[in-house]
Amino acid sequence: MPSSDAPTAQVGGCDDLTRFGFANAGPQPRALKCSLSEVLMKRYSILAMATALLLSSTALGQDPADPLSSLPVAKDYVQHRASSYDRSGGNADARQIATGETLTLLDQAGPGLISHVWVTIASDDPNHLKALVLRMYWDGEPTPSVEAPIGDFFGLGLGEYFLYQSTPLMVGSDKALNSFFPMPFEKHARITVTNQGSEKTDAFYYNIDFRTYSKPLPADTLNFHAQYRQAAPNQGWTNQWQSNGDAIVDLRKNLNGDGNYVWMEATGRGHFVGVTMSVLQNQDGWWGEGDDMFFVDGENTPSINGTGSEDYFLGAWDFGKQAFSYGPFGAPVKGEEWAGSRSSVYRFHLDSPITFTRSLRATIEHGHANVRSDNFFSVAYWYQTEPHLAFPPLPPLEQRIPRLHSVGGPGNAGK
Numbered sequence: 459m460p461s462s463d464a465p466t467a468q469v470g471g472c473d474d475l476t477r478f479g480f481a482n483a484g485p486q487p488r489a490l491k492c493s494l495s496e497v498l499m500k501r502y503s504i505l506a507m508a509t510a511l512l513l514s515s516t517a518l519g520q521d522p523a524d525p526l527s528s529l530p531v532a533k534d535y536v537q538h539r540a541s542s543y544d545r546s547g548g549n550a551d552a553r554q555i556a557t558g559e560t561l562t563l564l565d566q567a568g569p570g571l572i573s574h575v576w577v578t579i580a581s582d583d584p585n586h587l588k589a590l591v592l593r594m595y596w597d598g599e600p601t602p603s604v605e606a607p608i609g610d611f612f613g614l615g616l617g618e619y620f621l622y623q624s625t626p627l628m629v630g631s632d633k634a635l636n637s638f639f640p641m642p643f644e645k646h647a648r649i650t651v652t653n654q655g656s657e658k659t660d661a662f663y664y665n666i667d668f669r670t671y672s673k674p675l676p677a678d679t680l681n682f683h684a685q686y687r688q689a690a691p692n693q694g695w696t697n698q699w700q701s702n703g704d705a706i707v708d709l710r711k712n713l714n715g716d717g718n719y720v721w722m723e724a725t726g727r728g729h730f731v732g733v734t735m736s737v738l739q740n741q742d743g744w745w746g747e748g749d750d751m752f753f754v755d756g757e758n759t760p761s762i763n764g765t766g767s768e769d770y771f772l773g774a775w776d777f778g779k780q781a782f783s784y785g786p787f788g789a790p791v792k793g794e795e796w797a798g799s800r801s802s803v804y805r806f807h808l809d810s811p812i813t814f815t816r817s818l819r820a821t822i823e824h825g826h827a828n829v830r831s832d833n834f835f836s837v838a839y840w841y842q843t844e845p846h847l848a849f850p851p852l853p854p855l856e857q858r859i860p861r862l863h864s865v866g867g868p869g870n871a872g873k
Contacts, residue, residue: 573640739796745830
């Protein structure tokens with residue numbers, strides 16, 4: 459089990475990040491300067507500080523990293539908020555979203571940077587976390603750089619609310635969805651939510667905090683991306699097994715990731731910063747014997763290869779007996795090891811994002827050598843140059859709703 463002590467960030471190097479609101483933890487040599495891309499590519503470890511102060515949403519709303527030390531330094535941006543407030547001055551501060559309707563949350567000229575997104579929803583639709591689709595477009599692009607069911611984007615991949623606290627994403631009481639991912643835009647930013655459900659959304663509240671700048675962003679600034687994927691179910695190569703230790707399972711080889719679950723694929727230059735994933739088991743036993751594999755710049759075999767799913771998500775031994783959430787990693791929902799169990803996990807590479815110069819394919823096995831047929835729902839997060847590779851089509855709502863599937867194997871009879 460992970461230590462209960464909060465991790466300590468190791469910081470050094472380029473230090474005066476004040477233009478974009480980022481600041482280092484120690485004394486700042488004022489002569490040193492950083493571009494925003496250096497902040498995003500080299501200094502993202504700052505966000506891994508998991509002290510109680512940094513992890514509080516109040517502090518983070520002030521600044522994405524080390525909020526106190528940067529407060530005395532003058533800022534050269536103008537702060538704004540796009541929100542659902544009542545334009546008449548009354549107290550009707552929410553928006554309704556009819557079936558099939560798209561609500562625009564932000565439509566803003568740049569240059570700028572979104573520092574915080576907050577949403578809360580009141581809806582009689584039990585599937586609204588899967589039915590409402592969040593999209594973000596940067597600089598006039600025709601296809602979104604962010605596309606995901608709104609619950610999945612905030613780590614709620616099973617369509618149900620739970621509280622947890624990571625560094626970039628948090629869910630507060632009650633049903634308060636928060637993102638602190640920095641999202642720069644040079645020319646324009648547009649954020650929308652579309653109701654693909656069969657029921658009206660009664661009340662959609664939002665606050666989007668963003669900054670505008672009088673000067674262009676550095677030329678090497680990268681854009682934020684988030685992509686939803688699912689396998690419902692994964693296609694295990696056999697169901698003729700009883701336990702993960704069976705020879706037919708244990709001796710199977712997988713060196714090149716054939717059949718792996720894919721978190722994301724990208725072309726261009728950028729870096730991968732993390733993933734949230736939820737699992738609904740169709741079969742008994744431990745779902746997490748699968749290894750993570752990252753294929754960088756067209757590799758046929760992965761240059762980054764893990765040792766098991768719970769190891770990648772920085773837990774150990776099937777995540778033990780209890781749920782947990784820390785700044786860069788967690789398993790805030792920890793199911794038992796039988797068919798029908800539910801788990802939700804996350805990992806953010808805040809200490810060292812996984813870089814790529816031409817392409818990246820981020821994957822994980824579903825069981826050792828892809829033997830299992832459980833349901834995976836995930837959102838991967840990364841920064842890259844535009845244009846981005848086309849996203850896979852979003853599955854229809856009915857397919858996004860978690861349910862058990864008849865796949866055979868242990869514990870699946872009659873499912």
